[in-house]
Amino acid sequence: MADSHEAQDPEAQVSEAQIAVHWREEEYYPPPPSFVAQANANDPAIFNRFAEDKFPGCFKEYADLLDWDAPWHTTLDISNPPFWKWFVGGRLNASYNCVDRHAAANPDKTAIIFVPELESDEHVAISYSQLHEQVNEFAALLRDSLGLQAGDRVTLHMPMVPELPVTMLACARLGVIHSQVFGGFSGAACGHRIADSGSRFLITMDGYYRGGQLTDHKIKADEAVAAARQEGQEVEKVLIWRRRPGQYASQAPMIQGRDMFVDELIARHQGQAVEPVSMPAEAPLFLMYTSGTTGRPKGCQHSTGGYLAYVTGTSRYYQDIHPDDVYWCMADIGWITGHSYIVYGPLALGTTTVVYEGVPNYPDGGRPWRIAEKLGVNIFHTSPTAIRMLRKVGPEEPKKYNYHFKHMTTVGEPIEPEVWRWYHSEVGKGEAAIVDTWWQTENGGFLGSTLPALQPMKPGSCGPGVLGVYPVIYDEDGNEVPKGSGKAGNICIRNPWPGIFQTIWGQPERFVDTYYRKYNRNPDSADWRDWPYFAGDGAVQAADGYFRILGRVDDVINVAGHRLGTKEIESAALTVPEVAEAAAVPVIDDIRGRVVEMYVALKPGFQPSTEMEGKVSKAIETEIGKIARPKNVWIVLDMPKTRSGKIMRRVIASISNFADVGDVTTLANPEIVEDIRHHVQTAKVAKDDVPRQLTEAEFEEIKKFGSE
């Protein structure tokens, strides 16, 4: 049953800026001397090497960690801002750098340890020479059986198994752009991404273990192919790895002529070698899709040279990876963390990386620590969500096991100081240096973190910008928010860095609009200083230069200085049992800046009434506070929606502000727009509640509202 949660005092709700002011400064934790002594970056001279006056040449230090087929002639090409190009003229192959050079130098060294979810199944160690063989054979299959070549896109929908990095590296060997979709996503979500990337091939698996159950995964491939077809993209072949070769774990039938088992096909390519294709540094390596879209998925395109150099450098200095370490990042390779810090970064450094199939609490909360003990893991990397869960289900478990981490990472979301302290004292046994990292799918690698041997840890803060990356906080008007002011703002990066994504696949205008337009000083400028990167997170910077990340800043309505998240308001409205859908939009108000108007659609069988409007208003006031009380609650028959079902908030925001709604012909239900407009604007005219003519800036704000 849905649990009961106590309502907080509505007046206790405060804006992000106030939260920042009220947060107490946490104490510093120095890294252990034993860690400092062995760290890759333990000489403070490194800060000078990456000082701002050394930009962009400082990143040669990262690129020099790789083997290049041809040297670059231009470190950073800024001729077409903000489409930055790194290491132009250079040529390399990512697969060669992650596999071949280590297989040649140290063939028996373990590259990947696969830990199946079932504890009764023994773990599997794959050496660099075995990885080399597997990658070559699969690359041969892709090239010779499917005809794939450099620049083609292939969608992967695979679980956490070693066949996933093998597949990625085989693609990279050929210059084929891989697009891995998180294995837990539905077939439909995979299909949308297939269609967007124009993939003609899907690589998947028949099944995998999660929570102790063998999950039928191939069935999703059929859904994905159907969803892609609906969007006009035909999938020609589906390659299916079998979780246990020779045994089929799915109930879904194989489709004759389309579906093929990898373990049968690959027999034809046994022992075959494929020369790595020498790729330009700026050639795309992979696509990684993110949500936060207006219906069309957002495929972040990452480069070969810049990306690989950046994740290798940050793995060396911030993860402190040495070749003899056993490194375990508990993320899923389906996300950017897994790409950068399970596969490409660790393997480029020739270390041993652990791939765990299942959930961390199966069969109990001691599982991660048993794995760490058994494998001798000494670097551990996970998210605050997993830390909170492990702390809840087994707070005493870590001390039962004899493992020792020298280094730990937290990634993906801000971590509360009390959770950080448990991670440090219980999981790390007080022996490990911790990095609390801030970055995003779009960024390739870390943007904010302490350098573990040289900068002390501070619970709840990610630290300063990483080497060669210069963050800044801007207010809404583009003024810099000084450090130590206690004021929150939008965290941006002043300079390009090699790991930054190149564009949104097939949507270059959206790339510029979303990430660079907001604080661009001159659209004609070819000076990178005029193109700060807008990360979309709120943050506050302490006097010591450490950043504390607050959260996403999009979809916020600023009412009299209080930044109200629209999703929070909508969630509050949805606590009214009769409400089926809710959307909060801003209306220009001369006194309070913006006020909230609420649109709700009721479940079948319920009728609009002033009582219902009152219930919605009261729910929002109770859940969030009086500041969020909507000026009007409009009960509508339906919301204007895209064909994928997303509510078009910009359309209803325009109606509330008496602004042009723009083109609505592509909506799933364009006829509803005129009904809503008539209903709302007639009522507002009758109440003498018509907002004044919008300024150009206000019109732009309304037009873009909810577009990301």
Next chain:
Amino acid sequence: MARAGGPAMGMTRQYLAGELSVLLGHLQAATTTEASGRDAWSLRQAAESEPVTALGSVTIRALALTERLCWDSLNRGDIAAFNRQAAVCAELHDFGVFAGLLKDG
């Protein structure tokens, strides 16, 4: 009543969309009618395609759906279905709290 988490829990959090999608897949499998299956499916689509800031709202709606399913199963005396649905509900709730999508109380 469950409540969405506050603004201090942000950043990219793409993986939370993934985990929520998996749990909504479990919810879909635990439905007993075509209509509730469609409701679970649309929630899963929302988790996979809407901004991560919407995940709190999706979680709350999913919990409301599981509560409805549980009551329906109890009313029908279908204990097996109730047990499956209650297990999904517990998973969703715990995940929501650990991920900061719900405020615990």
